[in-house]
Amino acid sequence: MLDVFKALGCVLIVLHHLAFYGPMSDVMMQVCPGLIEWLYDRARLAVQMFLVCGGFLTAASFSKVLSLTVPGSLTLLWRRYLRLAMPLLAALSVVVLVSEVIRPLFDHASLSALPTWGQAWAHVALSQHLLNMEALSAGVWYVAMDFQLYATALVVFGLAQRLAAGTAAVPAVWRQRLWFLLTAGSLLWWSGNESLDDYAVYFYGSYGLGYLAYKSRDIGFSRKTWALVAVLAVLAWWLDPHWRLATALCVAALLARAPQSWLDAPSAHTRLTQTVQWLSQRSYAIFVIHFSVSLAVNAGVTHFWPEQVWPNGLGMLASFGLSLCAGALVFKWVEQPRPSLKRWVSWVAVFMASVALAMKINAIAG
Numbered sequence: 001m002l003d004v005f006k007a008l009g010c011v012l013i014v015l016h017h018l019a020f021y022g023p024m025s026d027v028m029m030q031v032c033p034g035l036i037e038w039l040y041d042r043a044r045l046a047v048q049m050f051l052v053c054g055g056f057l058t059a060a061s062f063s064k065v066l067s068l069t070v071p072g073s074l075t076l077l078w079r080r081y082l083r084l085a086m087p088l089l090a091a092l093s094v095v096v097l098v099s100e101v102i103r104p105l106f107d108h109a110s111l112s113a114l115p116t117w118g119q120a121w122a123h124v125a126l127s128q129h130l131l132n133m134e135a136l137s138a139g140v141w142y143v144a145m146d147f148q149l150y151a152t153a154l155v156v157f158g159l160a161q162r163l164a165a166g167t168a169a170v171p172a173v174w175r176q177r178l179w180f181l182l183t184a185g186s187l188l189w190w191s192g193n194e195s196l197d198d199y200a201v202y203f204y205g206s207y208g209l210g211y212l213a214y215k216s217r218d219i220g221f222s223r224k225t226w227a228l229v230a231v232l233a234v235l236a237w238w239l240d241p242h243w244r245l246a247t248a249l250c251v252a253a254l255l256a257r258a259p260q261s262w263l264d265a266p267s268a269h270t271r272l273t274q275t276v277q278w279l280s281q282r283s284y285a286i287f288v289i290h291f292s293v294s295l296a297v298n299a300g301v302t303h304f305w306p307e308q309v310w311p312n313g314l315g316m317l318a319s320f321g322l323s324l325c326a327g328a329l330v331f332k333w334v335e336q337p338r339p340s341l342k343r344w345v346s347w348v349a350v351f352m353a354s355v356a357l358a359m360k361i362n363a364i365a366g
Contacts, residue, residue: 001262005053005251007279009046014290014323016043017138018316021110021294023302027312047142048206048247054146055210056255058153063172063218067161073154080150082339085126088143088288089347090334092123093354095137095292100361106299112136114362120355124348129198138291141198148200149207156182176215180228183208187236187245205236205245209252216256279324285335286327293323 019025019039029036068076099111112134119136122128126144128135135141160174167174186204196202212229215221221229233249255263266273279286297319305311337343 001254001258002053002057003276003280005049006283007276009049009053010279010283010286012039012043012046013139013287014294014320015039016046017291018294018319019043021138021291022298023108023306024298024312024315024319027307027309028316031309031313042243045243045247048244049251050142051149051203051206052210052213052248052251052255054149055153055207055212056214056252057210058150058207059175059211059214059218062153062157062175063214065157067171068154068157070158073158077151077154079339081126081147082341082344083335084143084147085124086339086344086347087285087330087335088140089124089351090330091288091292092136092140093347093351094289095295096354096358097361098292098296099136100358100365102295102299103362104365105303106295108298108302110295110298114359115355117355120352124351137288139287143288145200145203149203152182152200152204153211172215172219176212176219176225179208179211179215180225180232183212184232187232188239192240206248206252209248210255213252213256282324282327282331285331286323289326289330290319290323293326294319297322 016039019036025036025040096115100114103111115136119128119133122131122133123136123140126147129141129144156175156178157171160171160178163169163174164171182201182204186201186208190196190201191203191205193202200207216226236245237249297315301311301315305315334347
């Protein structure tokens with residue numbers, strides 16, 4: 001089921017960005033407005049699936065850890081950063097070059113401005129939004145948010161250890177309690193304040209629901225705890241009913257209460273299960289690289305067939321297919337190999353070289 005959520009979320013996000021950024025989708029709006037509007041407004045709810053699944057998987061990985069020291073926590077955070085940063089740096093290296101190559105012929109709002117050196121280093125540090133800088137690619141904010149949420153999970157783990165040392169409750173119970181408080185705070189207050197959407201607190205609700213979903217399977221919830229979670233969900237919906245909350249609640253409920261067989265690896269390897277697993281494994285690589293593919297295809301189709309329906313419709317399909325292919329390459333050559341400091345330094349160097357080359361192309365183009 002986790003593979004299904006990740007694969008479906010990956011597909012929906014790619015299609016959402018194709019509908020959101022255009023201009024191919026602007027042409028297709030003439031013939032299938034309902035579909036384009038749905039992809040524009042509703043497909044982005046896939047982010048909630050990613051957030052809930054992220055919290056669930058983080059809780060699963062921490063359930064195998066008995067204790068953590070500060071150096072151990074920093075090591076885990078560094079490993080998480082490497083896993084997130086290297087595919088992102090590879091994708092950003094492509095998108096800054098694609099943007100400058102197509103800029104003379106494709107004057108569109110989806111193109112970010114020529115990056116500055118400070119902006120480039122902010123992306124390396126996953127802090128561009130915290131510094132009020134424009135993102136160089138779609139979805140970069142989510143990568144930074146994933147890192148912030150994982151860091152929060154490590155802080156909660158350490159705090160739970162300290163609280164458990166002086167009580168009869170085990171650390172797992174304290175982690176459950178702390179995540180319930182963070183989830184409640186986000187659903188009832190922080191997620192309603194859009195000025196906080198560059199910070200992890202805005203997304204504690206969805207991520208925490210995933211974390212609690214795993215805890216309910218791992219250590220079990222009493223009736224009192226289930227009642228508290230139910231009251232929280234009802235109160236959050238009463239205060240601010242919206243599709244993001246509904247999606248997060250449904251995904252978390254499935255992860256918490258689904259039969260174990262739904263979470264286990266399938267016994268029969270059919271073509272459908274293989275496709276779902278293939279997409280799930282490569283979902284992050286596809287997520288970070290697809291925007292540069294979309295820009296290139298949009299620029300080409302708009303230059304040669306700016307108003308024709310069929311070329312623009314086929315262009316959207318081609319962009320989707322090429323995004324999957326590009327994501328497979330990023331997964332094979334960047335994400336799958338073992339992360340290391342040396343490889344990270346190499347990809348930082350590649351990204352900075354791409355930024356320098358983009359500046360040179362921009363200067364030549366005038």
